[in-house]
Structures are given as C-alpha cells and as structure tokens.
Amino acid sequence: MPAKLDPDTRETTLATLQDGGWSVVEGRDALHKTFKFKDFSEAFGWMTRVALLAEKMDHHPEWSNVYKTVEVTLTSHDVGGLSERDVKMAQAIDEMA
Numbered sequence: 001m002p003a004k005l006d007p008d009t010r011e012t013t014l015a016t017l018q019d020g021g022w023s024v025v026e027g028r029d030a031l032h033k034t035f036k037f038k039d040f041s042e043a044f045g046w047m048t049r050v051a052l053l054a055e056k057m058d059h060h061p062e063w064s065n066v067y068k069t070v071e072v073t074l075t076s077h078d079v080g081g082l083s084e085r086d087v088k089m090a091q092a093i094d095e096m097a
C-alpha cells in the first residue's frame with residue numbers, strides 16, 4: 001500500500017495540478033476536476049479509456065457524467081487521502097482529455 005504524499009512533495013505537486021484545473025475538495029483529502037467535452041460521445045469515449053487505465057493501474061476514480069460533462073474526484077481509499085497513485089492518475093487522465 002503506498003503512503004500518503006509527504007508534505008514537501010505534496011505542496012509542489014498539488015500546486016502544479018491546481019494550475020492544471022484540479023482543486024482540493026473541501027473537507028476531504030481528495031482532488032477534483034470538471035472535464036467538458038464536445039458532446040456525450042466524446043465524454044463517454046474518454047471515460048471508457050480512463051476506465052481501462054484505472055483497471056490497469058488498479059486505481060479507480062469517483063466520477064459522474066451528465067451529457068458532455070464529467071466530474072472526477074481522486075483519492076486513495078486505502079490510505080484515507082491523497083497518494084502518489086492519485087497524482088499519476090490525474091496526470092494520465094489530463095493527457096487523455
């Protein structure tokens with residue numbers, strides 16, 4: 001089980017992710033970002049690719065979809081907060097969007 005992010009790595013990493021549109025969820029050690037696509041097909045196609053990646057990484061997002069919008073929350077349930085896996089997942093899904 002990976003550890004939570006150590007405070008130094010955490011600060012710099014979160015700053016970079018926040019520049020990219022991620023925010024820390026209020027009252028929770030989790031990251032959130034809203035993704036908007038051209039239409040439902042683009043949104044769902046992207047979700048399908050992220051789902052396959054999530055299976056490969058054995059790390060799964062909390063998410064919801066309404067038409068062309070996908071809300072994504074990342075956290076590591078087993079450590080009760082953010083871990084390196086959330087950072088890797090955030091970076092990977094940004095690249096796929």
Ligand SMILES: C[C@H](O)[C@H](O)[C@H]1CNC2=NC(N)=NC(=O)C2=N1
Binds near residue numbers: 060077
């Ligand atoms: C058994 C399996 O490895 C675990 O349930 C994994 C699956 N995906 C997961 N995803 C996330 N986000 N957090 C977890 O703790 C987690 N645990």
